[in-house]
Amino acid sequence: MPVNYQVPQAQQLHPVPGVELGYAMAHIRKPNRKDVLVMRLAEGTSVAGVFTTNRFCAAPVQVCQAHLAAAQGVRALVINTGCANAGTGERGLADARATTAKVASLLGLSAEQVLVFSTGVILENLPMERLLNGVDQAVAGLGQADWLDAATAIMTTDTVPKASSIRIPLGQGEVTITGVSKGAGMIRPNMATMLGYLATDAAISQAVLSQWTRSIADASFNRITIDGDTSTNDSFIIMATGQSKAVNIQTGQEPEAKVLYESLKAQATLLAQAIVRDGEGATKFITVTVEGAGNDDEAAKVAYAIAHSPLVKTAFFASDPNLGRILAAVGYAGITDLDQTRIQLYLGDVHVARDGGRHPDYREEQGQAVMNQAEITVRVQLGRGQHATTVWTTDFSHDYVSINADYRS
Structure with a gap:
């Protein structure tokens, strides 16, 4: 549903x-x-x-x-x-x-x-x-x-x-x-x-x-x-x-x-x-916001890299705060001169990564509490400028595969 x-x-x-x-x-x-x-x-x-x-x-x-x-x-x-x-x-x-x-x-x-x-x-x-x-x-x-x-x-x-x-x-x-x-x-x-x-x-x-x-x-x-x-x-x-x-x-x-x-x-x-809320097999509605980009294209690249990652999306389905997958997606989004020491990552209101590394006050149970929710916001700050964008996506579930495997039958 x-x-x-x-x-x-x-x-x-x-x-x-x-x-x-x-x-x-x-x-x-x-x-x-x-x-x-x-x-x-x-x-x-x-x-x-x-x-x-x-x-x-x-x-x-x-x-x-x-x-x-x-x-x-x-x-x-x-x-x-x-x-x-x-x-x-x-x-x-x-x-x-x-x-x-x-x-x-x-x-x-x-x-x-x-x-x-x-x-x-x-x-x-x-x-x-x-x-x-x-x-x-x-x-x-x-x-x-x-x-x-x-x-x-x-x-x-x-x-x-x-x-x-x-x-x-x-x-x-x-x-x-x-x-x-x-x-x-x-x-x-x-x-x-x-x-x-x-x-x-x-x-x-x-x-x-x-x-x-x-x-x-x-x-x-x-x-x-x-x-x-x-x-x-x-x-x-x-x-x-x-x-x-x-x-x-x-x-x-x-x-x-x-x-x-x-x-x-x-x-x-x-x-x-x-x-998005009715996405095939979706159990989570995910908002991905990228801030501090040098231009709109940079912001979009990072947002879609996160939103399209099967590893990120399956982690959301499992409610697994395996948040390194998000940072990995940021890194391969295509910004060749990205400075990882400026990256900030938030899951909901939880500050997960600071200056490119794990926030010293972050605890796994904090991330788990957010991942258990049906609506989740991921916020990334790039520290490169004033541009931002937001993308809406879903998790990937077992049902997504079943629906598309059976679509023509």
Whole structure:
């Protein structure tokens, strides 16, 4: 079960004016589960996206990028789970385009106004007859589904749906922000095996939303890692329907812009952290903070070296304060002129290592007490400058191996 994650209730997830939802059970991979989702967006909605950096990116990613670049005004999204449509060559591209064409024909749009997303098993072709029948059902049900249905319809190995929602007083009224995400394994920044969708009824210009989406992704979904594997299908989308008249962000310099940006970022961070909390086999939620780096790249190198280390992650699973593994990861992170005599290591509030060596007051039982907790913070000070970063990760358990060994069965 997820680490300290409260499964959202449908009534906690506020509808976003300008977004209609519909789902289907199309048996893409497994029967009797929601596996196709369609979102219809109000005319004039701004839409921006960030996608995987994996050079073997899936067909839907390629189609989404092309359609966003066409700048025709996105009016619909279609998502399927069960099959990633990745590693499928020209047929995969044709299937992704056929899916957007199907949605477009049903909604009276052009294909370039539809974004398509897939998640699931790689190197398998979509069952197009079942998928397109599912699209028919989802479109027919537009307006009848809620955001919990949406969160459920995009799950793969997730054990729970992931969603978050707030309403905030802003400007001349109130703004709604609601989002969903999925992901539990093959998670690494740039981005992770994840899908994330965040919608607001605020009005935000396309130029500002594009800037904000990249920045928000970097602060949230690009700061999570479970196993260090960058997937082929990762996508994060923000939609601003403009249906609320409370604010109108055109330049990003408006008085309400900072509050709205921070609110969007906070919701994205909750959705990203929910992925980590539901990491495959996870029993610990671990925050790794690196301070005193000479630049942002140094801080990230050290944080990810710790977060990706199988030895560190298995020690956390065992609640074993074998903390030399953390120092070893700091040392091989790639900072060639690192001065180990400046390194400080904290486990929670416990000062474990001082000036590159064991703190004289540190006792094993102190480290053990922290390692027994479900949420743990590792803090490293490098003594090189003023830059810092934070990454969220999990431990590695026996279940992680079992889940991934059995995934296709």
